[in-house]
Amino acid sequence: MANSMTGPDAEQGSGASTVVSLRHVSKRFSNGTLALQDMSLDIEKGDFVSLLGPSGCGKSTALRIIAGLGDTTEGQVHWPDGKPERGDIGFVFQEPTLMPWANVYDNVWLPRRLDGESRAAVTEEVTETLEMVGLGGFAKSYPRELSGGMKMRVSIARALVTKPKILLMDEPFAALDEITRFKLNDDLLHLWEAHHWTVVFVTHSVFESVYLSNRIVVMAARPGRVAEQLGNNAPHPRGEGFRTSEEYAHLCRTASEALHSALYQPEMPEDEIA
Amino acid sequence: MNVSPAERSNNARAKRAAAPSGQSNAGSTTSILEEEAVKSGPDLRAAAARRERLLRIILPVVILTAAILGWEAMVRIKEIPHYILPAPSLILETLVKDWAVLSVSLVKTLEITFAALAVAVAGGVGLAVLFTQSKWIEISFFPFAVILQVTPIIAIAPLILIYVDTIPVALLICAWIVAFFPILSNTTLGLNSADHNLRNLFQLYGATRWQTLRYLRLPAAMPYFLGGLKIAGGLALIGAIVAEFAAGSAGRGAGLAYRILESGYRLNIPRMFAALLLISVTGILIFLTFSLLSHLMLRKWHESAIKREN
Numbered sequence: 001m002a003n004s005m006t007g008p009d010a011e012q013g014s015g016a017s018t019v020v021s022l023r024h025v026s027k028r029f030s031n032g033t034l035a036l037q038d039m040s041l042d043i044e045k046g047d048f049v050s051l052l053g054p055s056g057c058g059k060s061t062a063l064r065i066i067a068g069l070g071d072t073t074e075g076q077v078h079w080p081d082g083k084p085e086r087g088d089i090g091f092v093f094q095e096p097t098l099m100p101w102a103n104v105y106d107n108v109w110l111p112r113r114l115d116g117e118s119r120a121a122v123t124e125e126v127t128e129t130l131e132m133v134g135l136g137g138f139a140k141s142y143p144r145e146l147s148g149g150m151k152m153r154v155s156i157a158r159a160l161v162t163k164p165k166i167l168l169m170d171e172p173f174a175a176l177d178e179i180t181r182f183k184l185n186d187d188l189l190h191l192w193e194a195h196h197w198t199v200v201f202v203t204h205s206v207f208e209s210v211y212l213s214n215r216i217v218v219m220a221a222r223p224g225r226v227a228e229q230l231g232n233n234a235p236h237p238r239g240e241g242f243r244t245s246e247e248y249a250h251l252c253r254t255a256s257e258a259l260h261s262a263l264y265q266p267e268m269p270e271d272e273i274a
Numbered sequence: 275m276n277v278s279p280a281e282r283s284n285n286a287r288a289k290r291a292a293a294p295s296g297q298s299n300a301g302s303t304t305s306i307l308e309e310e311a312v313k314s315g316p317d318l319r320a321a322a323a324r325r326e327r328l329l330r331i332i333l334p335v336v337i338l339t340a341a342i343l344g345w346e347a348m349v350r351i352k353e354i355p356h357y358i359l360p361a362p363s364l365i366l367e368t369l370v371k372d373w374a375v376l377s378v379s380l381v382k383t384l385e386i387t388f389a390a391l392a393v394a395v396a397g398g399v400g401l402a403v404l405f406t407q408s409k410w411i412e413i414s415f416f417p418f419a420v421i422l423q424v425t426p427i428i429a430i431a432p433l434i435l436i437y438v439d440t441i442p443v444a445l446l447i448c449a450w451i452v453a454f455f456p457i458l459s460n461t462t463l464g465l466n467s468a469d470h471n472l473r474n475l476f477q478l479y480g481a482t483r484w485q486t487l488r489y490l491r492l493p494a495a496m497p498y499f500l501g502g503l504k505i506a507g508g509l510a511l512i513g514a515i516v517a518e519f520a521a522g523s524a525g526r527g528a529g530l531a532y533r534i535l536e537s538g539y540r541l542n543i544p545r546m547f548a549a550l551l552l553i554s555v556t557g558i559l560i561f562l563t564f565s566l567l568s569h570l571m572l573r574k575w576h577e578s579a580i581k582r583e584n
Contacts, residue, residue, distance in 0.1 A: 069474050086480040097471040100575045101493045113489065114479045142575055162479075 017045040018080050019166050019198050020066060025075035027061055034223035035061040038075070041217060041226065043166065046196045050209035050216045052255065054263060058224020059202045063168050066200065067091050084166075087111060090159030092169040096151035098143040098158075104130065105139040108157045115162075125161055133157045134187065149180035156188070166198045174204070185211055186239065193236050206259060210251045211243060218255070220262040227262035230255060360544040365551060368544040376533060376545075380552055383529035386442065386514040387560075390449030394506055397450070398457030399499065403487065406465040423455040427513055431520035441521055441528065448517030453510035460502030464495025497576045500568040507560040515553060 020043050027036040036058040043049055043066075051059040064070045065077060067089055098107045105119075105126055112122045130136055133153040143151055152172060159167060173181040189212055192199060203209050209216050213232060220227040234247055242248050342362050348354070349361040356364055369376065401419075405412035431448050438444040468490050476486045518531030530549045537545040572579040 064474075067478055069478060089478060091475065091478055093471045093475075095471060097469060097475060099472065099490070099493065101496070110475075110489070111479050114476070114481045114485055144575060144580065 019043050019045050019047075021078045021080075022062070022066070023076050023078055025062070025065060025072045025077065027058070027065060027070065028073045036065070037223040037225045039224070039226055040075075043198060043200060045198055047215060048192055048199045048201065048213040050213035051200065051202045051219060052204070052206065052209045052216050052259060053219030053224075053227075054204060054221050054259075056224070057219040057221040057262075059219050060170050061224060062219075063170050063200060063202050066166075067168050081165075086115060087162030088165045090162065090164035090167040092152075092155050092159045092167070092172045094171045094174055096143065096148075096155040098151060098154055100143050102142075103139065104135065104141050104143070104146075104154050107143070107154055108161050110158060111162045122161075129157045129161045132160070132191065147180075148176050149184060152176065152184060164197075166200065169199065169201045171202050171204065173208070181208075188212065189236075189238060206252055206255045210248060210255050211238065216255055216258075218258045218262050228258045230258060357541050357543050360547055364544050365547045369548040369551065372545055372548060376530070376549060376552060379528070379530045379533045379549070380556070383511075383514055383518070383531070383553075384556065386445045386449055386517075386529065387510045387556075390446050390453050390513060391507060391510040393446070393450050394453035394457050394510065395503065398454050398502070398506075399461050401458055402461035402465055402495075405462050406491065407483070412462070419455060419458055422451050427452050427516050428520065431517050434517075435521055445514060445517040445521065445528075448520070449510050449513035452513035452516075453506040456502040456505040456509065457499065458502075460498045460505075461495055464498025465491045467498070468494035497568075497572055497578060500564070500571060504561060504564045504568065507564050508557055511553070511557050511560060 022039050022041045025036055025039045026034070028034050039058070039062060041049075041062075051062060053059050061070065065072055068077075068084070069091075099110070102110075106113075108126045108129060109117075109119060109122055112125065113119075127136070127139070130139060133156050135150065135153050135157065138146070138150065138154075143154070146154070155172070159169075173184050176184065185208060191197075192212075199213075201209070201212060210232060216230040216232060217226055218228040218230065219225065232251060234242060234251065346361050346363060349359060360368070401415070405416070427448055430451070431444075434447050435441070435444045438447065465487075472490055473486070476490055481489070514529065515531045518529045519535065521528065521532070522535060530553050533549045534546050537543070537549065569579050
């Protein structure tokens, strides 16, 4: 069982199936903070990668850089199949980030609307996506009428409506209660098992990362960098059984140790990059 | 994905809270006593809520009526002459008797008020949009807006009346100056208050400037704009009246302020009061109209228009 956790080489495989790779990416904010240092990461097609780390380790920054929401200070983001086009990237924020003045349907319509599609033209796509996330009957509801978990589902539907090549999720369930979080984890995992999207999932929960992903990138803080990469070959479909299994407990322990040693890694001198 | 029971029950609770609280009464066969006994907490609470709603209307009406009756009584008992303080009944009588004159003036004042408000909305929103497109435009032009705002209109009005030949246009400019600033500053604030993550989302999907403005910034600014409109409506009326006063007899045959001046010269105090009453009522109606408009536009989503129970 121990060998189901392996440490794949970060530099490997810029193969044909790579969706995006970060190459020696560093990011320094204008206030001087070094958020990321020399991060290299390949995301393969169909991967479910978790970026796991304490707050301030740059995992959200890395996600935003992949999304193109911020420039790198050094290094490149390489897309082997060409630069992503509009709708190729789905992004789910930590908050639902819905437009409060628009109902559920219109919120999910937004990415297609920015493509110039009319409300009527996308009825099928929007309805289909809403049903997929379990919100079939809620198209006309306004965000304020929904619970936190349901708002998050709308946010996920919005990210999926363009059928993105890669789905980026920035601690999407961190603000939810545990029962709702488990439920959403299950549902997300089942959707992934059915569709095999490429997902990059930022989290600070060891349990969440082990449950969901097939690769865990453990990150260390100050400056943010990759500390260790762990493979997770536990078979799918995963469910309640997996959550209570010995394998799961073992994987969690390994990941916890990796996180722990990342937490207490000596802070690196910054002048290497400055 | 399926919505979990926990999530659903949350939603159901929200829906129930939103549903009208009046519940159907028990069947006609049950006696009143039984009905009383059956009455549960929610019923009692609904009754209390109804009582509060009624009191909210009744109380101010009763107090206002009492004040007016007291005024009337005082004038009659002390036999105060009408050229010093007319009784409310006489003011109403004058309002009816002089309606032909006063209504013409009212229309004039309303024309100036709404024309100024329309220009203020167009100018305020337009300039706010321009400001948010470039901070350099904002930095360059914002001082002018502030200068216009802080200089008392009563002090500028005589100048404007000298420079502008047509009286109605001069009045319009005065009313516009006071009405314009709240719309500009509120809308600018609103346009800049769009959620940061949503802005990122628009950027992610390659939204054009126009799309971001149309689908994100303008809707986000709506509550702020409507708040500004409520203030500007009242200010446009005040601006119009002040300008009419400054115009004085030059504004012959013009609006309500001119009527007040003219009545003052003739010691026709009841008519002064009647004109004053019309101005107040107009101001109140403008405020109520914009409050209603604001409520109707925001009730579906904005915190300010949503009733919550704790």
